Amino acid sequence: MSLQWLQQPAKPVDISSRDAAAARQDDLTKPRGALGGLEALAIQLAGLQARPCPAIDRVHITVFAADHGIASAGVSAYPQVVTGEMVRNFASGGAAISVLARQLAATLDVVNLGTVNDPGEIAGVRRAIIAPSTANFLDQAAMSDDQLVRALDEGAQAVRRAQSAGSELFIGGEMGIGNTTAATALACVLLEAGPPEITGAGTGLDEEGVRHKAEIIARAVAFHRGFVADPLEALRRLGGFEIAALVGSYVSAAQHGIVVLVDGFISSVAALAAVAINPGCREWMLFAHRSAERGHQRVLDALAANPLLDLGMRLGEGSGAALAVPIVRLACALARDMATFSQAGVSNRD
């Protein structure tokens, strides 16, 4: 396995379908631009799907779960055993994303990349254990080269499963106690930002907890400084297995022409890394929501992303992205089914 595939270009956008969709928006029975972001969404999707009237019928969700060595630094409000316990909950249908996937009639795929509290073989969970957790990146790299390659490849494999299921939209979800610390450390080096600026409460730290977490991140960033100019190396040193799998899935989805709906803070940091590695994949990303996690806005700004929802969510699992699917579907229905001025006999402006 090598990493050369990451550099393959993203599928190009179909400009004529995009232009046709934009012209159609101006011909529909509404004041020009009155559907705001829904118009931009339908136009972007038309270019990506190479058809003037796009549609999102089938949605595939993959939740990548993994544990983090940095959790031993006391950076989460919850114990590490929760990651493995939640893997079981995803499969048995009781997690938020399980409920949302059922409501959307989406296919839900769960990948266990390595949990300290290993739930073992479970029906409906892909067992792809890389290690029980990443290493504690305070004084060593989170992953070896080989572990990074395998995690990225798991993301690409998830996209292949989405493609086999005939999906038009891919949602990557994540679960991993401690992963906001990894994502924040990675964001700090990708954005050249200071930890206090973007460190947030994660699962619910108090003010003192957030201060401690920012200090831990600052120590880790200082240790790895000088080795993180390359985004892949930054991902290897400071990321997590599930974050790397998300990166692999985003790059692969863009290469295979599958639209991605990016979830919250951790997923957006993975998107930032994916774009740093392969800039062409930015075009294939839609952004679902603004998370309550402190650093999310900064990451969204760096991606020039304007998310669809702002509900104060901070759950992860792909849940915010799942919530945005009906909006994406409705934007497509409006573009397809609204009457034009001439069809409806409504007077257009000059």
Ligand SMILES: O=C(O)c1ccc[n+]([C@@H]2O[C@H](COP(=O)([O-])O)[C@@H](O)[C@H]2O)c1
């Ligand atoms: O998606 C988000 O914006 C988000 C924000 C805060 C926390 N989370 C979830 O909470 C877990 C990480 O929180 P923590 O405090 O353990 O780093 C992980 O399982 C994430 O899915 C997710």
Ligand SMILES: Cc1cc2nc[nH]c2cc1C
């Ligand atoms: C219970 C629980 C569920 C989660 N889902 C994603 N992150 C999570 C963190 C916790 C603690």
